[in-house]
Structures are given as structure tokens and as C-alpha cells.
Amino acid sequence: MATTFWAWIVSALVIVLLAVVVPSRLGAQSVLRDARGRYSLSRLQMLLWTVVLLSLVSGMAFGRFAAGQVDVAGFTIPAQVLTLLSIATGSGVVAAAIKVVKSNTRPDNVAAYVRGEERGRFMEMLTAEEGASAGKSIDLSKFQNFVITVLLVLIYVAQAVAALRAVDTPAGIGGLPGFSDTFLVLLAISHAGYLLGKIPSPAGTPEGGTMSARLASEPVGTVAANPVPEVLPA
Template identity: 80%
Template sequence: MATTFWAWVVSALVIVLLAVVIPSRIGAQNVLRDARGRYSLSRVQVMAWTVVLLSLITGMAFGRFAAGQVDVAGFVIPQQVLWLLGVSLGSGVVAGAIKVAKSTSRPESVAAYPRGEEGGRFWEMLTVEEGASAGRSIDLAKFQNFVITVLLVLLYVAQAVSALRAVDNPAGIAGLPVFSEALLVLLAVSHAGYLLGKIPSPAGTPEGGTMAERLASVVSEENVAKVVPEVRTA
């Protein structure tokens, strides 16, 4: 089973490298930051489940291949796992839509970083996004969602490790571990609370930059591009 475990770990590292590390190295915005230039909790959650599940599938497939199994993808993905992905992805889409609406309707109250100057620490994703306390006060809805997500990810990883250890031959891997329905309900309730927490619109202007300033910088860059003539070689 060592082959399966190593393939799982290597796959997870490759995904993180491609999605987070390489974009940062080449000056691009990594997938964990949103259109405001801030670390996004919903993006982190989707990324966490993507890394765990996709790398686990890759590890199992490679383990079956190394064991001489012809049908390397002949294992089952439980319905609860698909629902888990659906809840996480759906929550991310809805959260993104709410952010777009807020950034469009009241950009002067939404915290954001200037284009090309994205900063802030990773834990800033747990703070309030709007109003005078943006970036300084912990958002309770975000905090509970983050804690529950971390707990469930660790539980599922532990469950997967136990399931793999219980199989003597990688060729006998029947499928991904089943995700508890009770934990699935807990995850759904947590995400519902997280999304409801995004609805209120705190008053005030955030310190350190707003979405209005970020949008203004985009307009300025576009105007400069129109003014500066294109230089063509002979």
C-alpha cells in the first residue's frame, strides 16, 4: 500500500504547486485570492476538498495500476462524497455572487487591495470584509465554517488512511471512503450559516484600501493603455 500512499501525497503536492505556489512565483494571483485581492475562505475550502479528493483518486488509481489491475479507475465514488463536493462548490459559487453584488453596489465599503499590491496574511480570510472593522474583527460565521471544515477534512483523511491500511492489495480498493451523512448535514448547516453571514452590510470605510479604489486603478490602467501608442517594429 506504500505506493498508493506516496502517489496520494505526491498528487496533493503537485496540485498545490500548480494552483498556489507557481502563480505566486510568476507574479500572478493564486487561486486562493478573490477579485478583491484578499484570501477567500470559500476558495480555500474548495481547494482543500479538491486536493484531498482528487489526490486520493489519483493515488488509488496509481496503486491499482502498480498492482497490475487493468481497470485502474474501477472504484466507486460514494454519493455522499459527491454531495460533499456539491455543497462546497455551491457555497463557493453563491459566496462569489454575493461578493460581486456587494463590490458593485457599495464598493466604497468593501475592503480590497490595489491591483498588483495584493497583501494581507492568510488568516485575514476569517475577518470581516466590509465596513470600518474590515480586516480587524473576526467574522463569527466564517470562523465556525473554517473550524468545521478543517475538522471534517482531517476526519475524512484519517478515514481514508484507515480504509487503505485495511486493504492488503491495492488492486482490491473498491472505492473512496463513505462520508458520514450526519457530518454531511453538519457541513451543509455550517455553509448555510456562512452564506447568511455575508448578507448584512456593515457601514463605514475599511482601512487599507477599498474595492472602489481597486476598480479606479483598473480604469486608470485602461486609460493609459489607450493613450500610449502601440510601437511597431519596422
Template identity: 35%
Template sequence: MNAQNAPLRGGPKAYVGVRTAMPKPQKSHSAHPLMGAIPLLVVGLALGVIDALLPNWGLPGAAAKDPMTRVVVFAVALLALYVLLMAISVGVSGKVSGVFWSSRNTYSLSRLQVVLWTWLILSALMAVVVCRAWSALDAGSSDGLATALDIYIPPELLTIMGISIASGAAAPAILSLKSMANAPSQSALDAAAARVGADVHAVGKVFVRSDWCPPLFKDLFESDDAAAAGTIDISKVQQFAVTLVLWSVYLAMLIHLFYTGVSGKAPAGVAANTTILPQLSDTFVYLLAISHAGYLAYKAVPVPPAANGAHLDAASNARSAQPGDGIPQSPLKPSTVLPRPLPPSTI
């Protein structure tokens, strides 16, 4: 190994460019990921069967139309779909949280909000169908299974789903375009490596985490730009807060629907015995749309490097990683330009 290619000890490093053949840590798997997914799949399906029969069984001492029976049906539907999502994640990635992973080895906020809305709405539809099939909702009390699928989904809810999916598709497309741009300066990447506390890999202007470091919760709030890695992306914070508030409000509205057993007034042209899912006001939809538009616009605009740049004082910024944060516990030192390996995956 010559002096140019010899790695320097200590400290995070910044990498830019195209992959060369380099050994990387081998992950040990005691079994194929599908082996871990099968038990979860069985549990999820079993919960679905239990949920489908629960109104007929009823809670101890409660009838099918008891408010708590309907609420428990909804809760079991949420749990069943959650376990099935975990089964998919484990089967594909080997990790329970794999459904939230991006191809950059980070947690994706756009994926999170798509999963949250999909999980909630599908669980609600499943619970409504089960309750209507057993005539546990007032709207379907007389027809049972014959009209179990007579459910009206408000246009506002469909709009929210459309916004979430569109944002989830647009976010990686924007990052793909930024990955083809010129990489930040070496000094900016060195400063980013010191802030992050680990090696910084850049594909174009996009930050990519190393294979050996798993995704971290803070990915949901940190900038995707390599030069600004380790800094807070305010658009992510704003979108996370708006999504969490609206999602929580709609969850409460669904719980109210199942507890009372009575849905809203059917719109014109909709049968009277149809179950109407809770309607969100146009204001909430506009708020979510503005949040996603701001998130995507902020992601598309080039982010300048943090102000400390090449003047970073490594000694004053050194720290040891906290246990459990997935970062090696070693003091930080200025990063050094090394031969440039490819990040763990493409955008």
C-alpha cells in the same frame, strides 16, 4: 496641487467611490511569472511519474502490497498535485499563494475550502488508480491496469464537493451585489482604517485592500464589509473550523484505506472488485451544508459598523505594525476624506 487634494501625512485613510487616474507603486519582476512556473510544473510532473511507478519499484525491502508503499504513493500524489497547484499560482499571479487570492487583493476562505477538497480528492483518486494498476490494492489484485479506474465515489463525497463549489461561486456573487450598495459613512470608514492599520478602500459596502499591501492570513477570519473591516467574522471562523475538522477526518480515513488496502463493502449494483472511497456519514454532510449556509447568509446580511464609529480616539488606538504583517510601521491617526481612487481591482 491645491489644498483640497493635498494628502495629509501619517495615518490610514478611507477611500470610497470610483477610480481616478492615480499613480500606484510599480511591482518589479525579474522575469515573467511563467518562468517561475515552469520549474514547478516540471517537478510536479516528475513527482507524478515517480508516483505512477512507485508500487512497481516498491520501498527498499518492501513489496508493492506493503502498507507503507501504498501510503507513500498517496503522500507523493498529494505532493505532486500541491506542486502543480503552486505552478498554476505562480504562472498566473507570480505568487505561490495566488490560488487563494480574491479579486479584492485578499485571501478568500471560499477559495481555500474549494482548493482543499479538490486537492485531497484528486490526490486520492490518483493514488487509488496507481495502486490498482499495479495490483497493490486487494480489490484490484487480479485485474491490474484493465480495471484501474474501477473506483466508486460515494454520493456523500460528491455532495461535499458540490457544496464547496456552490459556496465558492455564491460568495463572490453576494459581494458583487453588496459592492453596488451605498458606501458606509465616512466616520465608520475612518474607524475601520484605524482598526486595520492601513488605508481602507470601499467599493460599495465591500472592503478592498490596497495594491501595495499583499493579502494577509487574517483575511480568512475578518469581515468583508468595509465598515466592519478589522473585526472578526464569526461565520468565517465557524466555517474554517468545520471544514478543517471534516477535511482532517477524511484525510485520516484515506490514510487508513491505503494502509489496510481494503475498501468498504460495495453498494448494490457495484462490482465486487471496485475500490470504494471512504464514506462520510450523512450527519457530516449536513454539518458542512449548515456551515456553508450560515456563512453565505452572514455574508449577505448587511453588517453594522463597529460601535466605536466616529467617536474613535485615535491616540488610544494607535499602534505600530508588527514586522512581517504587511502593514507600514507607523502610528495610526484619524483618516481623512481624500480624492477617491478606485480600489486595486473590481469585485
């Protein structure tokens, strides 16, 4: 089973490398930053579950391959895991949609960085995004969601390790570990609170930059001086 464990770890490192390190080396914006240039909690959550689950699938498949199994993908993905992915992905999409609406309707109240000058600490993803307290005060809905997500990720990793240790060979792996319904309900309530926390619109102008300034810094496409060919008189 050592092969499966090592394949799991290497796969996780490769995914993190491709998602975080490579874009920064290429001059692209980090996958953890949103359209405002700020670190995003929903993006972190999606990345965490992607790394854990996709690397686990890769490790189990490689372990079965190394053991001489013909059907390297001959294991199942429990419905609970698919539900978990649906909750995390759906929450990320809804959160992004709320951000777009607010960035367009009240850009002077939304905290953002001027394009090309993205900075900020990693933990700013737990702070308020709008109003005078943006970037200063901890958002309670974000904090609870972050704590619960980290807790569930650690529990699932421990559960996966225990499941792999319980079998003698990779061929004995029947599928990914499932999640209890209680944990799924806890995750759903946490994400619901996180999304509801984005609805209020605090007043005030954030320090350190607004969405208006970021939109003003967007590169403007070059438009031809004469888009319609000039018609010369005969």
C-alpha cells in the same frame, strides 16, 4: 499499499504546487485570493477538498496500476462524496456572486487591495469584509465554517488512511470512503451560516483600501482615437 500512500502524497503536493506556487512564480494572483485581492475562505475550502479528493483518486489509480490491474479506475465514488463536493462548490459560487454584487453596489464600504499591491495575512480570510471593522474583527460565521471544514477534512483523511490499511492489495480498494449523513448535514448547516453571514452590510469605510480604489487602479484598455474611419470629401 505503500505505493498508494506515496502516490496520494505526491499527487497532493503536485496539485498544491500547480495551484499556489506556480501562479505566484508566473506573476499571477494566488488562487486563494478573490477579485478583491483578499484571501478567501471559500477558495481555501474548495482547494482543500480538491487536494484531498483528487489526490486520493490519483493515488488509488496509480496503486492499482502498480499492482498490475487493467482497470486502474475500477473503484467507485460514493454519493456522499459527490454531495460534499456539490456543497463546497455551490457555496463557493454563491459566495463569489454575493461579493460581486456588493463590490458593485457599495464599493466604498468593501475592503480590497489596490491591484498590484495585494498584501495581508493569510488569516484575514476569517475577518469582516465590509465596514469600519473590516480586516480587524473576526467574523463568527467564517470562523465556525473554517473550524468545521478543517475538522471534516482531517476526519476524512483519517478515514481514508484506515480504509487503505484495511485491504491487503490496491486491487481490494472498492472505492473512496464515504461520509456519514450526519457529517453532511453538519457541513451543509455550516455553509448555510457562512453564506447568511455575508448578507448584512456594515456601514463605514475600511482601513487599508476599498473596492473603489481597486476599481480605479484597473488598467484601462486603449481606445483608438478615431474608431470610425474618416470620410474625406471627394
